Amino acid sequence: MNVISEEMRSMIHQQLEQIEREEQVQILYACESGSRAWGFPSQDSDYDVRFIYVRPLEWYLSIEEGRDVIERPINDQLDINGWDLRKALKLFRKSNPPLLEWLQSPIQYLEKSSIAGQIRAKSPLTFSSKSCMFHYLNMAKGNFRDYLQGNQVKIKKYFYVLRPLLACGWIERYETMPPMEFERLVEDLIPAGDPLSIEIHDLLRRKKAGDELDIEPQLPAIQAFLTEQIEHYERIASQMAREDAVQVQELDRIFRLALQEVW
Known part of the structure; x- marks a missing residue:
């Protein structure tokens, strides 16, 4: 049940490219997160696409913090939204289960640069x-x-x-x-x-x-x-005992590396 048609993959890629153009971002990673990834979709299940993106360096240097999510209206076929990399790394440090699930989704649509892989490699250290x-x-x-x-x-x-x-x-x-x-x-x-x-x-x-x-x-x-x-x-x-969070310096390194690699 994890098979996604080429037609649907193409449509999802087109939507991701459109988001990149309209929002002036680079999407680092995109995957399926809902019942299709879990292995029990219904015949009419929509596609739950989640992604992590990064904005140009100047956006992060403002004294005002901008909106750190991108959401598109849900339709009968597609539910698509994503998190800014800085938001994702903050949640990653807290062992955020939805984000940890995204990183190991069996249905992946896109993975650019080394960043998603580096975050994934740190998952055992941040897991609580x-x-x-x-x-x-x-x-x-x-x-x-x-x-x-x-x-x-x-x-x-x-x-x-x-x-x-x-x-x-x-x-x-x-x-x-x-x-x-x-x-x-x-x-x-x-x-x-x-x-x-x-x-x-x-x-x-x-x-x-x-x-x-x-x-x-x-x-x-x-x-x-x-x-x-x-x-x-x-x-x-x-x-259960609460584990220590991963050192923020290491996540800062990944964040800075993403800006260097992408822009």
Whole structure:
């Protein structure tokens, strides 16, 4: 499900080039960040394109801080927005999970210069088990609370609770950034042949086949797993130690290098 048609790739590249012209920026890196990268898109899923860009040196030398995001109106096909490199590096230092996911996306559209690779190489040093665990746990709790209560639930929302909870499981087991791909998390963390695994794979098969997956009765094995795991990771996350942030001097070096390489 990670295959992107050449026609769609071409359209995304055209959009990125248009942003560069209109905004007078250079896009360093662009990737897919949503359900297509996770491996469970619907037939009508849009493309969630995220990018990191850099502006000319003069822009950073103003006494006024400018807007550090670029967003384009969302349409039925494309949701595209990006962060300025300085903003990205500040968030990277705090082990920002969405940014760490972008850097390891299985669907990449663009990578210019050495900068994305240098940031990626520093990821193990900035990764914080505690902050990432809380990020995924809060995501899971919010979706579980909003969509999976009562006898009849929004069945497709199981993926949006399962994936962050499995990400918590990966962090607990390996103390590294979890992979984006949902099936990789399932295969690593849930024994094959287990009733839970069978139920998850059946749900995934239906989603890939284009089933609507709207309002249906709860799935007992998955529902029980989610309840148990949320309680478990609430206990785990609160006891985790907070790691030190990476030295800002190293990120300053990467930022300055980007300006030299690009301009």
